[in-house]
Amino acid sequence: MGRSTIREVSDRAGVSVGTVSNVLNAPHLVADPTRARVLSVISELDYRPNRAARSLQARRTYLIGYRLPGPGKSPALDVFLHALVGAASGHGLEIALFSPRHGETELDAYRRLIRGGDVDGLVLSETNYRDPRIELLNESGVPFVSFGRALDSQPSPWVDVDGASGMRLVVDHLVAAGHPQITLAAWPEGSESGDDRVRGFGPGANREVIRVLGGFENGRRLGHSLFGRDRPPTAVAAVEDSLALGMMAAAADLGMSVGRDVAVAGFDDSEAAALVTPGLTSVRQPMDQVARCLIDGLVSILDGGPVPHSRLLMPDLVVRESTGR
Amino acid sequence: MGRSTIREVSDRAGVSVGTVSNVLNAPHLVADPTRARVLSVISELDYRPNRAARSLQARRTYLIGYRLPGPGKSPALDVFLHALVGAASGHGLEIALFSPRHGETELDAYRRLIRGGDVDGLVLSETNYRDPRIELLNESGVPFVSFGRALDSQPSPWVDVDGASGMRLVVDHLVAAGHPQITLAAWPEGSESGDDRVRGFGPGANREVIRVLGGFENGRRLGHSLFGRDRPPTAVAAVEDSLALGMMAAAADLGMSVGRDVAVAGFDDSEAAALVTPGLTSVRQPMDQVARCLIDGLVSILDGGPVPHSRLLMPDLVVRESTGR
DNA sequence: GATGCGCCCTGAAACGTTTCAAGGCCGGAA
DNA sequence: TTCCGGCCTTGAAACGTTTCAGGGCGCATC
Numbered sequence: 217m218g219r220s221t222i223r224e225v226s227d228r229a230g231v232s233v234g235t236v237s238n239v240l241n242a243p244h245l246v247a248d249p250t251r252a253r254v255l256s257v258i259s260e261l262d263y264r265p266n267r268a269a270r271s272l273q274a275r276r277t278y279l280i281g282y283r284l285p286g287p288g289k290s291p292a293l294d295v296f297l298h299a300l301v302g303a304a305s306g307h308g309l310e311i312a313l314f315s316p317r318h319g320e321t322e323l324d325a326y327r328r329l330i331r332g333g334d335v336d337g338l339v340l341s342e343t344n345y346r347d348p349r350i351e352l353l354n355e356s357g358v359p360f361v362s363f364g365r366a367l368d369s370q371p372s373p374w375v376d377v378d379g380a381s382g383m384r385l386v387v388d389h390l391v392a393a394g395h396p397q398i399t400l401a402a403w404p405e406g407s408e409s410g411d412d413r414v415r416g417f418g419p420g421a422n423r424e425v426i427r428v429l430g431g432f433e434n435g436r437r438l439g440h441s442l443f444g445r446d447r448p449p450t451a452v453a454a455v456e457d458s459l460a461l462g463m464m465a466a467a468a469d470l471g472m473s474v475g476r477d478v479a480v481a482g483f484d485d486s487e488a489a490a491l492v493t494p495g496l497t498s499v500r501q502p503m504d505q506v507a508r509c510l511i512d513g514l515v516s517i518l519d520g521g522p523v524p525h526s527r528l529l530m531p532d533l534v535v536r537e538s539t540g541r
Numbered sequence: 542m543g544r545s546t547i548r549e550v551s552d553r554a555g556v557s558v559g560t561v562s563n564v565l566n567a568p569h570l571v572a573d574p575t576r577a578r579v580l581s582v583i584s585e586l587d588y589r590p591n592r593a594a595r596s597l598q599a600r601r602t603y604l605i606g607y608r609l610p611g612p613g614k615s616p617a618l619d620v621f622l623h624a625l626v627g628a629a630s631g632h633g634l635e636i637a638l639f640s641p642r643h644g645e646t647e648l649d650a651y652r653r654l655i656r657g658g659d660v661d662g663l664v665l666s667e668t669n670y671r672d673p674r675i676e677l678l679n680e681s682g683v684p685f686v687s688f689g690r691a692l693d694s695q696p697s698p699w700v701d702v703d704g705a706s707g708m709r710l711v712v713d714h715l716v717a718a719g720h721p722q723i724t725l726a727a728w729p730e731g732s733e734s735g736d737d738r739v740r741g742f743g744p745g746a747n748r749e750v751i752r753v754l755g756g757f758e759n760g761r762r763l764g765h766s767l768f769g770r771d772r773p774p775t776a777v778a779a780v781e782d783s784l785a786l787g788m789m790a791a792a793a794d795l796g797m798s799v800g801r802d803v804a805v806a807g808f809d810d811s812e813a814a815a816l817v818t819p820g821l822t823s824v825r826q827p828m829d830q831v832a833r834c835l836i837d838g839l840v841s842i843l844d845g846g847p848v849p850h851s852r853l854l855m856p857d858l859v860v861r862e863s864t865g866r
Numbered sequence: 867g868a869t870g871c872g873c874c875c876t877g878a879a880a881c882g883t884t885t886c887a888a889g890g891c892c893g894g895a896a
Numbered sequence: 897t898t899c900c901g902g903c904c905t906t907g908a909a910a911c912g913t914t915t916c917a918g919g920g921c922g923c924a925t926c
Contacts, residue, residue, distance in 0.1 A: 267596075267659045268658065279637065314626070315630040432815065491813040
């Protein structure tokens with residue numbers, strides 16, 4: 217304990233504090249022998265600059281704010297977060313997780329961070345049409361990037377995964393496997409990512425879209441109704457894995473074999489998709505790439521560089537046994 | 542933008558900065574009319590104290606450090622993290638996610654945070670026997686609490702879930718369902734939580750423990766070998782869900798019906814357990830309670846209160862169809 | 867022998883708070 | 897009237913950095 221300060225280092229090395237600071241932040245300004253001496257004192261005392269003091273003067277906190285999506289809202293949260301933290305760390309930044317305090321609304325919490333200068337920038341996820349956070353952040357001028365398009369707000373940099381293309385991969389795969397007629401379980405209209413995925417499904421007489429709320433149980437119920445029809449679909453897809461898993465459960469309930477009697481495909485490649493039997497074919501979002509793009513873009517803004525161009529990344533299809541052998 | 546400072550507030554309210562500070566931090570020291578006037582200026586200017594300045598002077602960062610476990614290492618990470626963030630937020634704290642920088646070891650990263658005063662305290666998870674982090678933190682005197690016991694290190698406060706009891710719940714449940722003979726898939730000896738769970742399994746002629754590495758594929762392989770025996774077990778348990786799910790897959794491969802021909806139970810109640818068919822009976826850890834205890838304990842230390850007593854929490858069994866109808 | 871130019875280094879201001887000794891003021895007690 | 901104590905407020909120091917104008921010194925140039 218008893219952290220040492222830059223003052224102690226400078227005294228011990230027989231230089232001024234400014235020089236020590238330069239050794240750390242602008243080494244080329246310091247003569248070789250001086251630098252060596254200072255560095256040795258630094259490691260001798262195990263000195264690390266105090267972050268608060270540095271922040272105060274530099275008007276930088278080296279912290280990026282992120283608000284966790286509600287539990288169960290983000291598939292692959294752990295890989296996304298991990299990637300985010302890793303990418304940030306590469307730039308000397310850390311991720312600060314915040315949450316509304318007692319009596320605060322969601323937006324209040326964002327406001328607090330902004331006005332208090334608590335973070336250098338923010339990462340948003342789970343964005344949707346007319347996202348109020350985006351308007352707030354745009355007004356306040358805080359650097360931010362969002363995971364998810366924000367097309368109807370003032371333009372701001374985003375990174376997103378092309379849900380329409382992902383769904384097209386699913387459809388093509390099912391059609392190639394000989395299923396001309398496909399039923400899609402989709403969320404109610406009005407969610408940007410859901411609508412995007414449905415868009416890739418395409419219209420047509422041999423395409424049916426059914427709207428339900430998300431979740432396993434809703435999928436199961438829907439499955440029972442679909443598979444109980446006179447001419448049940450031979451292939452079903454979904455805009456999220458848990459709906460698909462629910463339909464798989466319904467098929468099992470009815471004694472049907474998923475993969476043989478009926479093909480099922482999901483979306484997001486959640487952890488569960490790989491752990492069920494048969495494995496669930498699903499669309500995988502390149503989360504680590506998303507995180508890297510987000511952080512790189514944010515850092516570019518922070519460093520006063522150009523506002524990065526938004527990026528639409530391509531997902532890929534992970535084929536498993538649920539869509540046939 | 543253009544954040545306002547305490548100086549602007551004090552000027553505008555016609556008081557000194559000290560008074561404004563007191564309004565915020567020690568309201569009882571300020572006369573009512575003054576307080577009201579200052580508060581109105583504060584909200585007029587939308588003033589929020591600058592965190593870096595406050596930290597510098599108060600030698601408090603209002604940040605708790607947490608190192609994410611490797612991806613896929615923590616079941617229920619999102620519920621745990623959410624609970625952690627929420628509990629911290631209740632005390633005006635936020636969670637800072639850090640990660641070793643380029644060239645740093647895991648421990649170096651902890652050292653950096655400590656010496657730089659980057660965080661007020663730390664939360665550890667995935668602790669194990671002779672955890673070097675615990676020794677480091679104990680030496681350095683930084684407040685911390687760990688999720689997981691650290692019995693062989695110097696004593697330090699922890700919160701844990703009683704794995705032995707959890708496993709006992711599984712065994713009792715299976716025995717009650719008429720399975721006298723049970724096989725347990727366990728990790729190799731040497732992991733504190735794994736060993737704890739095995740301990741609850743109990744010895745005996747009708748108990749068999751098989752050691753394998755974790756993961757779905759290892760479970761599947763093990764399942765094939767178990768179910769291919771002359772007299773296959775009628776009930777299998779596992780120290781983690783993915784092993785159990787692998788065994789379920791093996792059963793399906795062999796045309797056996799899980800829940801009827803064989804009972805399967807897992808541990809951790811991961812998201813997948815509820816999403817497979819049949820649902821996987823599993824042991825649920827009270828993650829939100831764990832998080833609350835951790836933060837409450839840490840806050841007590843930070844506030845100079847007593848070092849909290851460690852707590853062993855009880856898990857419960859979530860019974861689903863995999864262990865019979 | 868001046869002059870000019872680079873290179874290093876110093877000293878002090880600044881960042882925005884909190885804290886605390888000191889002092890003004892008012893009312894009540896002597 | 898004087899003195900005392902409590903309440904409220906002020907002013908300035910302190911927290912540990914970064915930044916930047918300025919100065920000393922050695923060397924090349926004229």
